[in-house]
Amino acid sequence: MSNKDNAIQQFRDYRSKMNERILSADNKSIKRLYSLDTLTYEAGALSVKTKEMMGLVSSMVLRCDDCVKYHLEKCYEQGVTTDEIFEIFSVANLVGGTIVIPHTRRAVEYWDLLISEK
Amino acid sequence: MSNKDNAIQQFRDYRSKMNERILSADNKSIKRLYSLDTLTYEAGALSVKTKEMMGLVSSMVLRCDDCVKYHLEKCYEQGVTTDEIFEIFSVANLVGGTIVIPHTRRAVEYWDLLISEK
């Protein structure tokens, strides 16, 4: 397994290991938040693709690297193109300011990993 | 003119009066930021509608009421439906938490004004 795969795989493994641990605590409120998370991104008046792009831009302006990675994966699955990704980043950097740039660096790096993973 | 129109009109008037004042200061950096703002929401790989929806969701999670109002107006112009607006709000409230609820109240009120303005 290459380094690139490792970076993606490590993120996924840690995320699912800890999610399992969190859900095992059997806190009703947290469990419902997790299922609400799933529900909210389902297709409705807006497509899954549009919702995931909105999840991404929100994560960018709130500067949460792990949330960004997660939504990048989802956007990738939904067929968002690299040009579209950069336009999402442009909105996030404009609205959120240059403070978003370091997160954009890590986001672009992760996006390129996702592309090359294939 | 009804109260409802007043609320919308007051927001627009104050916004354009102060924007003019700001641009009159002739600060090069601020002027370029304003034109970058225009550029960023233009159609590209993503449509204006999608970009405005992303501007809206970003403004919601960052909890900026005036930015929310502005993007609600733009979304309205782009034909975003009420069902779509509520799905955008659902993403914003999920990602940003209940702290976004008071902003959602004001956003829904403004959206209803925009609808009734017509």
Place this chain on the structure above:
Amino acid sequence: MSNKDNAIQQFRDYRSKMNERILSADNKSIKRLYSLDTLTYEAGALSVKTKEMMGLVSSMVLRCDDCVKYHLEKCYEQGVTTDEIFEIFSVANLVGGTIVIPHTRRAVEYWDLLISEK
């Protein structure tokens, strides 16, 4: 009705009017977030009082005036004393910095209204 009662009553009226409006939109995700909100503050390993104090301190550091007002009402109902309120404010101002001070001013004003309402 005095001015003081008005300030409290206006907040409550607007809040419940808009909550009704939001729930009437029948967005499943938002409705579940609202019921999750109720669930989360119910007594469990921690008492309602402790949870409401945590809701208050969180609202203070995130600087959401309406959320602060709401949790002040709940804290008041739970018998939180003025001395305890100021200790919650002291934690919020320390953790969140002087940027929290203007919100503390409005919070203290609202707390005093709640006390005097009785």
Place this chain on the structure above:
Amino acid sequence: MSNKDNAIQQFRDYRSKMNERILSADNKSIKRLYSLDTLTYEAGALSVKTKEMMGLVSSMVLRCDDCVKYHLEKCYEQGVTTDEIFEIFSVANLVGGTIVIPHTRRAVEYWDLLISEK
């Protein structure tokens, strides 16, 4: 007294009335935070003017209108010019993004009031 003076005076009156109320609660931690606030902006390796400009830019990017007003008053007292103020705003809008623009509108309005007050 003109409307303009009223806007400035109202801000100052509310601020000092509520500060007095807060300090009257005799919470040791909050009182020390207030005196730390005074201490921190005193001249040291950096001048009062430079520190107040830093207080202003910080308040802008954190989007606290009342904090912005307060530091605008202090900057005015320290002889900061309108050109300098706009450069501070340009840094704040760049770093914090367009989300800062609505706060810039209100800040410019208040700055113009301070100028015209004289």
Place this chain on the structure above:
Amino acid sequence: MSNKDNAIQQFRDYRSKMNERILSADNKSIKRLYSLDTLTYEAGALSVKTKEMMGLVSSMVLRCDDCVKYHLEKCYEQGVTTDEIFEIFSVANLVGGTIVIPHTRRAVEYWDLLISEK
């Protein structure tokens, strides 16, 4: 020494090494902030336990991993149970939104380390 102890020990060592370095700079304002930090969490109208839980929930919604770790240690010392910790996390995730989830993962991991350290 196991890996687990290392993670805790490294955090503590870096924290105390850098705190010493910061205090050695002899900046009066920073030194007073540090002592204000100590003062604010002392028992008063509220117990140390309650204050530490409020420090924790505040750190969660403000998404500061190191602050979270610190308050987790303090909560552990104060006898906060795992069920209580998850209820604190549930409030933080509700108020702050799903953006808090990645920080919750790291917080739960650290909490489990603290438990197993014994």
Place this chain on the structure above:
Amino acid sequence: MSNKDNAIQQFRDYRSKMNERILSADNKSIKRLYSLDTLTYEAGALSVKTKEMMGLVSSMVLRCDDCVKYHLEKCYEQGVTTDEIFEIFSVANLVGGTIVIPHTRRAVEYWDLLISEK
């Protein structure tokens, strides 16, 4: 090359590698934001030194470690002294609260590396 140089060099290398990658995407909005970034910190009514100090304090209160590192380098180039740096940190910690302390630790560590690099 020592470990210390590595920490500085790694930051610089990653930063410039990813900036190149980002600019290679040829997104007009992002490219203009980058050049606006350069323009905004140029000397005008305020000196480069003052602007960089404002960039630093803004980055501190917004808690962006990479932005802090970048502005620390620029401040160092502009001849900002260690005493001045700590006064900037004192403003940031006061305004932004103790949540800024962990970022201050990393900032001081990086500042010391910059000093020792020479």
